Every structure is written in C-alpha cells, then in structure tokens.
Amino acid sequence: MPELIEVELYRQALDAAVGRRISAVLTPDPTYARNNLSGDEVRAALVGTTIESTTRIGKLAVAALDSGHQLGLRFGMTGRLVVDDVAVIDELEYSSGRDDPSWDRFVLHFADGGVARINDPRRFGSVELDPDLTRLGPDATLISALALTAALQSDRSVKAVLLDQSRIAGLGNLLVDESLWRAGIDPARSARSLDDETVRHLRRVIRRTLTQLTRRGGSHRGDLQDERHQGGICPSDGASLTRRTVAGRTTISCPAHQR
DNA sequence: ATTGTGGCCTGCCCGC
DNA sequence: TGCGGGCAGGCCACAA
Numbered sequence: 001m002p003e004l005i006e007v008e009l010y011r012q013a014l015d016a017a018v019g020r021r022i023s024a025v026l027t028p029d030p031t032y033a034r035n036n037l038s039g040d041e042v043r044a045a046l047v048g049t050t051i052e053s054t055t056r057i058g059k060l061a062v063a064a065l066d067s068g069h070q071l072g073l074r075f076g077m078t079g080r081l082v083v084d085d086v087a088v089i090d091e092l093e094y095s096s097g098r099d100d101p102s103w104d105r106f107v108l109h110f111a112d113g114g115v116a117r118i119n120d121p122r123r124f125g126s127v128e129l130d131p132d133l134t135r136l137g138p139d140a141t142l143i144s145a146l147a148l149t150a151a152l153q154s155d156r157s158v159k160a161v162l163l164d165q166s167r168i169a170g171l172g173n174l175l176v177d178e179s180l181w182r183a184g185i186d187p188a189r190s191a192r193s194l195d196d197e198t199v200r201h202l203r204r205v206i207r208r209t210l211t212q213l214t215r216r217g218g219s220h221r222g223d224l225q226d227e228r229h230q231g232g233i234c235p236s237d238g239a240s241l242t243r244r245t246v247a248g249r250t251t252i253s254c255p256a257h258q259r
Numbered sequence: 260a261t262t263g264t265g266g267c268c269t270g271c272c273c274g275c
Numbered sequence: 276t277g278c279g280g281g282c283a284g285g286c287c288a289c290a291a
Contacts, residue, residue, distance in 0.1 A: 003284055059285080077285055078269080092284075103269090122269050124285055156262070165286085172284045219284060248264070250283080 002075045003219040004059060004140055004170030005210065006089055010073070010081040011056040013088045014063060017108070017116050021050045026107035032118075033106075034128040045069060045129055046108070057136050058169025072131030076124025079105075084114040089218070140170035141210055148203050152191040159187035160247035171206070173249045175213070178222035179206045181236075186258045187246045228252050 002010065025046050027039035049065040056062065061073040061081070073081070080089055080099075087099065099119055106127050107117040118125055138147050151167040152158065161167055162176045171179070180187050183205040185198065194202065213221050223235050232241040232252060239256035 006284080074285080076268095077283065098270095122267095122283085122285095124268070126286090154261090160262085163285090174284050249285095 002059065002077075002079065002089075002092065003172035003175050004056075005175075005214050005219045006092070007059045007061055007075060007170075008056055008214070009088045010075065011054050011061045013081055013083045013086070014051075014054045014061060014073075014116065016083050016086075017051045017063070017110065017114070018053060019050065020114065021111040022046050022048065022108050023111040024109035026104075026109070028107070029105040029123060032123070032126055034126050034131075037129065042127070042129070046071065057133055057139055058165055059172070060131060060133075060136065060169075062131065062133075070130050072128040073106075073118065074126045074128070075118065076120060076122060076126070078122040079118050079120035079125030081116065082119055083116045092220075135166055136169040137165065137167040138169065140168050140175075140206060143168055143203065143206075145200050145203050149196065149199050152194055152199060154191045156191055157188045157247055158185060158191040158194065159249075159251060161191040163247055163249065172219065173251075174219045174222060174225070174228075175206075175209065177228075177252050178213070178219075178224050179209050181222075181224050181234075181252075181254060181258060182209060184257050184259065187251050187253050188244075189259075224252060 025043045027033065027042055030039060033042050049067045051063045052066050053064045054062065059074065063071040065071060078092060080087060080092065103119045103121045104117050105120045105123060105125065107115060109115055137151060152161055154161050159176055159180065162171050183202045185202060213219055227233055227235060227241055230243060234241055234254040234256060237256050239254050242253050242255050244251055
C-alpha cells in the first residue's frame, strides 16, 4: 500500500466526493468488502446516502455518510483511488502504472455522474462499513513523545512495533526502514531498549520524514530507496547495507551507523 | 495475552 | 523471445 502518505492523498481526492449523493455501487470483487458483507448489503447501506466528510487514521481512509454510518477504505499494497477519472498517484512502487478496468474492485457512482473507484490489481485492499477505529493506534503524523514511548514498551523489535498499526497507525515497511535509518537505530533492536532521548529523536525523525517525503511525492522517495537492493550502499556513510528479514519484512539497514 | 509465521492474490522483473 | 522463480509499500487467521 500505499502507506500513510499515499492514503492522505487518497483522502484528499475523496474530498471531491463530499456533498455528492451515491446513486449506485458496483462490487465486481465479491470478497472486497470485509465482514462477509455481500454486494447487496453494501449497496443497501450506501446507495442514496451522501458523503459528508472524510478523515484518515493511519492507512485507513474514512468517508462519513449522512446516514450516520462510515465507509472505511483500505488500499492494501497496490490499491489506488481514482475519483472522477483523476488518479492522484499514477504509479505505485511494486505495482503497475496501468489502470486496467478489470482491476476495479469497488466503484461508487454519484448522482451527478462522477465516479470514485478503487483499482487494485493484487486485491489486498478492502472496504468496510463502520470500521472499528479503536483498533488503530495514534496516527504517526500526530503521535506525541509520550504516546510513542508507551507504544515502544514491548520486547519485540522496534521495527515490529512501528509496523504494528494498533500501536502507531500509518507507517509501512518503507517508511519504517527510512525513519530508522535516518535515526540511526537498528531495526532489530528491542523496542524497550530505546532510552527517552532516543525516543524523542525518533519521533522528530518520523515526523520530519513524513513531511519531507510528502513534499517529495511519496513513501518511495526516501534517501534509502535507491539502495534497497542487493549490494546497496549507505548514502550516509558508504558502508555496505544489510538486507535481512525483520518483523517478517524485507529490511534494509546500515550496520555502520544504525545501532 | 502476546508474538511470530504462513498465506492471501496478482503483476512484474530478472536471469537463463 | 519465452519462461520460471522470486519478489512486492498490508493485514488477517492461526498456532505456540
């Protein structure tokens, strides 16, 4: 997916749908709705309602409907949101730049003739009615030092904790690797072992990284990105980067300056 | 309870 | 040029 940065762009795109009435819902992929909701049930809940506002928590985009219900949108690893045929993001890393209609998994038609759709080749995204927001930790853009310290009280690796959406919402594999690389922290290090000063530093780095990569245009625009391959070199000190699996994910880090 | 692992899906890229 | 293997920005169910 899209990580927090891309989902925020999707949310902004969805803002174009605010005030517009949903006239039809297409669910070409019957498994795309969570909780075993059928296409008929999704349609019944959405058709005739109007989107009143949008929010985002972590990687979840939420549309509030005038019915009082909420529609949650998740984009998995390859999902894109296209509103009125405007794709805010043309290409996702590790996904195709194509916009094949057969990859449309969920389509909202508006009474004014516009369309909002999720195009997702790999089908890891989903839509959900009234998602349980309490299962998400604080959004990474807003997290306080206190909350980050609390989140890191774990014997797991710092990377596993940062990826855990119930502790901190919004960071994915690329953003976590980039942030830990910038902060000089070994991803495999125990989360609990970070002292207060390191946690404060990490928080600043995460927020700065999010701001900066947003300006650059996406989670894949990190300084580490071009070296995420076999034989990659640390852009900071020239050391050979380490490639391994941490927290079940491919992890790139610098053995020289990440401790 | 907490934590790690496998699996879900499909497209793309690299090397033979 | 064609083909197969490996890989992928996420998240859930499941087992220990």
